[in-house]
Amino acid sequence: MTEIKIILADDHNIVRAGVRSLLDKIPGMKVIAETGNGREVIDLIRKYRPDIVLLDISMPELNGLEVTQLVSKEFPEIGIIILSVHKSEEYVLQALHFGASGYLLKDTAADELEIAINAVARGEKYLAPFVSKQVVENLLMQIESKNIKKKCKQLPLEIMTPRQREILQLIAEGNSTKEIAFKLNVSIKTVESHRKQLMDRLQIHDIAGLVRYAIKIGIVSSEK
Numbered sequence: 450m451t452e453i454k455i456i457l458a459d460d461h462n463i464v465r466a467g468v469r470s471l472l473d474k475i476p477g478m479k480v481i482a483e484t485g486n487g488r489e490v491i492d493l494i495r496k497y498r499p500d501i502v503l504l505d506i507s508m509p510e511l512n513g514l515e516v517t518q519l520v521s522k523e524f525p526e527i528g529i530i531i532l533s534v535h536k537s538e539e540y541v542l543q544a545l546h547f548g549a550s551g552y553l554l555k556d557t558a559a560d561e562l563e564i565a566i567n568a569v570a571r572g573e574k575y576l577a578p579f580v581s582k583q584v585v586e587n588l589l590m591q592i593e594s595k596n597i598k599k600k601c602k603q604l605p606l607e608i609m610t611p612r613q614r615e616i617l618q619l620i621a622e623g624n625s626t627k628e629i630a631f632k633l634n635v636s637i638k639t640v641e642s643h644r645k646q647l648m649d650r651l652q653i654h655d656i657a658g659l660v661r662y663a664i665k666i667g668i669v670s671s672e673k
Contacts, residue, residue: 453478453570456493458513459505459532460485464555468503468532471559478566487511494520494527500570501528504549506535509622510632512668514547515614521548528569532557535667541580551575613647614668616640620656621663 455472457480459465469480482493487508494502502520506513517529530551531544541552550569553562554577565575609617612633619629626644630637644659653659663669 451477453501453566454481454497454499455479455501455503455566456481456490456497456499457483457503458485458487458490458508458516459503460508461505464505468562471562474559475563475566478563485509487513487516490516491519494524498524499527501530501566503530503532506531506533506540506544506667507669510619511615512618514543515611515618517544517549518547518611528572530565530569530575536579538580540667541576545574552580553577554579608650609647613643613650616643617647617659617663618668620644621660621669 455478457465457468457472459468462485465483465485469483472478472480481497481499484490484493485508488510490502490504490508491511502516504513504516508516511519513531513533517531520527520529525548528551529549530553531540531549532553532555533540534555536554544552550572551565551574553565553575557565557577561578568575615633616629619632624632626637626640630640633640648654648659651659651662653662660669
């Protein structure tokens with residue numbers, strides 16, 4: 450039996466420890482790396498090439514949906530399962546649109562987690578039971594249609610460019626313009642330009658408004 454290699458990403462240490470403890474008890478599954486930072490997930494994936502990535506949505510520097518979008522393009526063979534507290538079909542829709550193969554809640558039982566990982570490892574989709582069968586079928590059909598592409602462009606994360614979403618998250622996490630420029634390896638002027646374009650696009654006129662918007666759409670948690 451081929452072992453399923455897993456990378457675990459969640460910014461809460463206690464959550465990672467709990468999930469890892471569950472996975473360690475399941476035969477044929479192995480956590481090969483873990484992190485609490487969204488940007489570090491990408492580096493770990495490139496280094497270890499796992500079969501499955503378990504991702505939280507709210508993580509520092511790069512959120513789970515952004516990671517999903519980047520990984521699904523660079524490594525389409527890797528299965529991505531979102532493990533989240535967000536019980537909303539809109540989050541499910543965004544996760545699937547960005548390339549996730551699974552969506553589970555953090556209170557998922559160990560046996561369901563095992564079923565989900567095995568399903569995604571086989572190339573299947575697996576969504577949490579709170580998403581009704583009819584909704585699942587509709588979501589999957591819509592994702593393949595031209596209509597969903599138009600609709601998805603109106604989702605909160607699709608209103609912005611990837612760089613704008615990245616800068617919005619860093620702003621919401623309390624980083625200064627200088628700190629953002631350093632982390633992204635760009636000039637301060639470039640950051641300021643993106644921030645202005647972001648404000649214009651969202652019709653938000655101050656930093657506090659950007660932070661509130663980032664919390665509202667789930668880019669960062671209100672606890673941060």
